[in-house]
Amino acid sequence: MDEIFFLKNLLPYQGKAFKLPAFFDRQIADEYFHRLHEEIEWQHDEVILFGKRHITKRKTAWYGSKPYQYTYSNSTKVALPFSKTLLDIGQKLTRETGVIFNSCLLNLYADGSEGMGWHSDNEKVLNPEMPIASVSFGALRKFYFKNRDTKERIDILLEHGSLLMMHPPTQEHWLHSLPKTAKVKEPRINLTFRVIKEN
Numbered sequence: 448m449d450e451i452f453f454l455k456n457l458l459p460y461q462g463k464a465f466k467l468p469a470f471f472d473r474q475i476a477d478e479y480f481h482r483l484h485e486e487i488e489w490q491h492d493e494v495i496l497f498g499k500r501h502i503t504k505r506k507t508a509w510y511g512s513k514p515y516q517y518t519y520s521n522s523t524k525v526a527l528p529f530s531k532t533l534l535d536i537g538q539k540l541t542r543e544t545g546v547i548f549n550s551c552l553l554n555l556y557a558d559g560s561e562g563m564g565w566h567s568d569n570e571k572v573l574n575p576e577m578p579i580a581s582v583s584f585g586a587l588r589k590f591y592f593k594n595r596d597t598k599e600r601i602d603i604l605l606e607h608g609s610l611l612m613m614h615p616p617t618q619e620h621w622l623h624s625l626p627k628t629a630k631v632k633e634p635r636i637n638l639t640f641r642v643i644k645e646n
C-alpha cells in the first residue's frame with residue numbers, strides 16, 4: 448500500500464502520520480457533515496469504570512462491510528452495514544490510498560466539552576500492518592500525539608474535511624488524544640476507517 452509520499456511526516460520517529468487538510472473541499476465536507484449527522488445511528492457509549500456504569504457524553508457508532516464485533520471498555524458492538532455516505536467516503540479513501548477499509552468507528556462530539564483521552568488504536572482485531580484513516584468534519588479541533596517512551600508531544604489541528612493517515616508502527620509507539628476545550632462551541636464528527644483482520 449502506498450503512502451502519500453509527497454507529504455511531510457508529522458512524527459519525528461517511530462511512526463508515520465500524514466495530513467491532507469482539505470481532502471474534501473468545503474462544500475462536500477458540509478454536505479457529509481449533515482448527511483452523517485442524520486444518517487448514522489448515534490449512541491451514547493456505556494463504559495464500566497471501577498465497576499460502575501457510566502454513560503459517555505460523546506456519541507459513537509460502529510459500521511462495517513460485515514457484522515464485525517468490536518470490544519472496548521467491557522462493551523461489545525456489532526457493526527451495522529456501511530451507510531451510503533460511509534461507502535462514498537470509503538471508496539474515495541481506497542482510490543487515494545489503495546487500502547480497502549472494512550470498518551469505521553465514528554465519534555460525534557457535541558462541542559469542546561467532549562473529547563477523547565490518551566489511547567492508541569491497537570486493538571487485537573485490527574490488522575497491525577494496515578494504516579488507519581481519520582476523517583474529520585465540523586469544528587476545528589486540536590489533536591495530540593504522545594510518544595510512549597520519550598513522552599514527546601506533537602500537536603496538530605484537524606480541519607473540517609481533513610484526512611489524517613496513521614501508518615504502522617505509529618500505534619505501537621504513539622498515543623493520541625482529542626483534548627477538551629472551552630473555546631469550541633460547535634459539533635464535530637470524526638470517522639476512523641480501519642482494517643479488521645479476516646481469519
Ligand SMILES: O=C(O)CCC(=O)C(=O)O
Binds near residue numbers: 554563
Ligand atoms: O476524534 C478524533 O479525532 C479521534 C478519534 C479516535 O482517536 C478514535 O476514534 O480512536
Ligand SMILES: [Fe+2]
Binds near residue numbers: 623
Ligand atoms: Fe484513536
